[in-house]
Amino acid sequence: MIELSGDSLTIDQLKRICIEQEQITISKTSMEKVRESRLAVDNIVANKEIVYGITTGFGKFSDVMIEAKDVEDLQLYLIRSHACGVGNPFEEKVSRAMMVLRLNALLKGFSGVRPVLVELLADLVNERIHPVIPEQGSLGASGDLAPLAHLALVMIGEGKVFNEKGEAVDAASVLSKKQLQPIVLQAKEGLALINGTQAMVAVGVMNYIEAEKLAYDSEWIAALTMEGLQGIIDAFHPAVHEVRGYPQQVAVAKRMTAWLEGSQLITHQGEKRVQDAYSLRCIPQVHGATWQALDYVKEKLEIEANAATDNPLIFDGGKLVISGGNFHGQPIAIAMDFLKIAIAELANISERRVERLVNPQLNDLPAFLSAQPGLQSGAMIMQYAAASLVSENKTLAHPASVDSIPSSANQEDHVSMGTIGSRHARLIINNTRRVLAIECICALQAVESTGIDKMAGKLKEKWEAYRKVVPTISEDRIFSTDIEEVASLLNVKKGDYATDLQLDIT
Known part of the structure; x- marks a missing residue:
C-alpha cells in the first residue's frame, strides 16, 4: 500500500502502482488541505467573486460571468465538450497512471475540489477501474484537456472503462457493480480534473x-556482440572514462567490463x-550519453x-487565487523530445553492430550468419528490418516541442505539444526494443561460431x-517470430x- 500526499510520489512507486497494481491510500494531512481548499471555493461562490473557472x-470565455445556479x-x-479525444486508447497502465498522477496533484490542496471527488478517484485506482482514454487530441497546454476529460467522464458515470478482458464497456455499469456512486461536479471541480499535464506525464x-530497462x-x-566479434576490451578500461568525467559513461564501462568478466572471447589491443x-569501442560514450x-x-x-498544475490555484485559504500557467507542458515536452533522441541513439549504434555481425567483409563469421551462405540468406534481412526501424526513429525523433498552434481564439497562443512528444517517444522505444532484439539474435548466433x-x-x-x-539458426525460417519473441x-x-546486473553493480 502506497500513501499519496501530493509531495513525494516517485517513479519507483508508480511502477508498483501501475505495473504491479499495488493499491494506494491517502495522507490524512493532505486530505485536510483538500478540505481547507474546498472551503475557499465555496466562499468564492457564495460571495459572487469573479474568479476564472x-x-x-x-x-x-473567461470574461463571461456564470450565475450561481x-x-x-x-x-x-466543460467535461462533455472537452471529451473529444480520438484514436486508439492509451494502455491500461497509462490510464491508471493518469488517475494516480491527477489524484496526487489534487492532494496538494491548491485545487479546491471536495474530498468526495478525491476519494472516488482513489477508489477507481484501488478497484482497478481504468478509463478508456483516446491517445490523440491534446495540445499539451491548458493541460491535457481532451484526455483528462475522458478520465473525468467516468467519475460522473459517463464514458467507457476497460473490463477484465480489456474491452471497452460503459462506466456506469461498472461503477454500479462496484457500488461506487458517480459524483455531480460542483464549482471548479471539472476544471480541476482536466487542468494538468497528467497524460503526457503518465506516458512519460x-x-x-521501459527505456531504463532497455538501456x-x-x-x-x-557485450554479447563483443564476444561474437572478439572485440577489444581495453576500450572499457576505467582510466579512459574517468579522465573524461561523465559518471554515466564510467558506469557503462564498469558494467560492460563486469558482463565480460572471465570471457576468453574478447581480445586486447594488437592481438587481433x-x-x-x-560501435564497439564507443559503447560507454554513446550509451553513457543516453543515461x-x-x-x-x-x-x-x-x-x-x-x-x-491546476488553474487557478488557491492559496492562503482563498485570500489569494491566481490564474497562472502551471498546466503548460513545456518542461515535459522538452524532456520527452530529449528521451526520443537518447533512445533513438541506442537503436542507431545497435544497428551498426548488427551490420558488423552479418557483413562478411567486417568479421570472420559465416556470411550473414547463414548455415549455408548463398543457398540460405540467414540474418541478411534482419539487418534490413533494423535499418528500417532506425530510419523511422529518425523521423519520430523530430522535436514536438518546437511546434505550436494557437487555440481558443488566440487566448491560448503557445502550446507545448508535449503529449505528442510522449507518444512518439513510446513508438521509438518500441522500435528500439526490436532493433536490440535483432542484435541479440545475431549475437547469440555469432558466439556459437567463436565458442560458447x-x-x-x-x-x-x-x-x-x-x-x-530462439533456437540456433540451422536453416532459414520466419525470423519475424524470433524478433517479436525476443522483444x-x-x-x-x-x-x-x-536486468540483474543493475542490482549487482553500482
Whole structure:
C-alpha cells in the first residue's frame, strides 16, 4: 500500500502502482488541505467573486460571468465538450497512471475540489477501474484537456472503462457493480480534473520505466556482440572514462567490463586488431550519453508528478487565487523530445553492430550468419528490418516541442505539444526494443561460431536463457517470430524492471 500526499510520489512507486497494481491510500494531512481548499471555493461562490473557472467561463470565455445556479452545469458541460479525444486508447497502465498522477496533484490542496471527488478517484485506482482514454487530441497546454476529460467522464458515470478482458464497456455499469456512486461536479471541480499535464506525464513515466530497462539490456546485448566479434576490451578500461568525467559513461564501462568478466572471447589491443570500430569501442560514450538523458528525464518527471498544475490555484485559504500557467507542458515536452533522441541513439549504434555481425567483409563469421551462405540468406534481412526501424526513429525523433498552434481564439497562443512528444517517444522505444532484439539474435548466433565454452559466465547464462526461446539458426525460417519473441522478453514485466546486473553493480 502506497500513501499519496501530493509531495513525494516517485517513479519507483508508480511502477508498483501501475505495473504491479499495488493499491494506494491517502495522507490524512493532505486530505485536510483538500478540505481547507474546498472551503475557499465555496466562499468564492457564495460571495459572487469573479474568479476564472469558478464564476466565469473558460478559455476565451473567461470574461463571461456564470450565475450561481448554473455552476454545476458549467462543470458538466466543460467535461462533455472537452471529451473529444480520438484514436486508439492509451494502455491500461497509462490510464491508471493518469488517475494516480491527477489524484496526487489534487492532494496538494491548491485545487479546491471536495474530498468526495478525491476519494472516488482513489477508489477507481484501488478497484482497478481504468478509463478508456483516446491517445490523440491534446495540445499539451491548458493541460491535457481532451484526455483528462475522458478520465473525468467516468467519475460522473459517463464514458467507457476497460473490463477484465480489456474491452471497452460503459462506466456506469461498472461503477454500479462496484457500488461506487458517480459524483455531480460542483464549482471548479471539472476544471480541476482536466487542468494538468497528467497524460503526457503518465506516458512519460511508462516511457522512462521501459527505456531504463532497455538501456540496461542494451549493455549485455552489446557485450554479447563483443564476444561474437572478439572485440577489444581495453576500450572499457576505467582510466579512459574517468579522465573524461561523465559518471554515466564510467558506469557503462564498469558494467560492460563486469558482463565480460572471465570471457576468453574478447581480445586486447594488437592481438587481433589494433582498435575496434566506434560501435564497439564507443559503447560507454554513446550509451553513457543516453543515461545522462535518462537521468534528466527522471528528474523532470518526478518533479511534475508532485506538481500543482491546476488553474487557478488557491492559496492562503482563498485570500489569494491566481490564474497562472502551471498546466503548460513545456518542461515535459522538452524532456520527452530529449528521451526520443537518447533512445533513438541506442537503436542507431545497435544497428551498426548488427551490420558488423552479418557483413562478411567486417568479421570472420559465416556470411550473414547463414548455415549455408548463398543457398540460405540467414540474418541478411534482419539487418534490413533494423535499418528500417532506425530510419523511422529518425523521423519520430523530430522535436514536438518546437511546434505550436494557437487555440481558443488566440487566448491560448503557445502550446507545448508535449503529449505528442510522449507518444512518439513510446513508438521509438518500441522500435528500439526490436532493433536490440535483432542484435541479440545475431549475437547469440555469432558466439556459437567463436565458442560458447569460452563465453563470460554472466553472458553464458543469457545465451542459455534466450536459446530456450530462439533456437540456433540451422536453416532459414520466419525470423519475424524470433524478433517479436525476443522483444517480448526485453519488455517490462511484473517484478522485472531491469536486468540483474543493475542490482549487482553500482
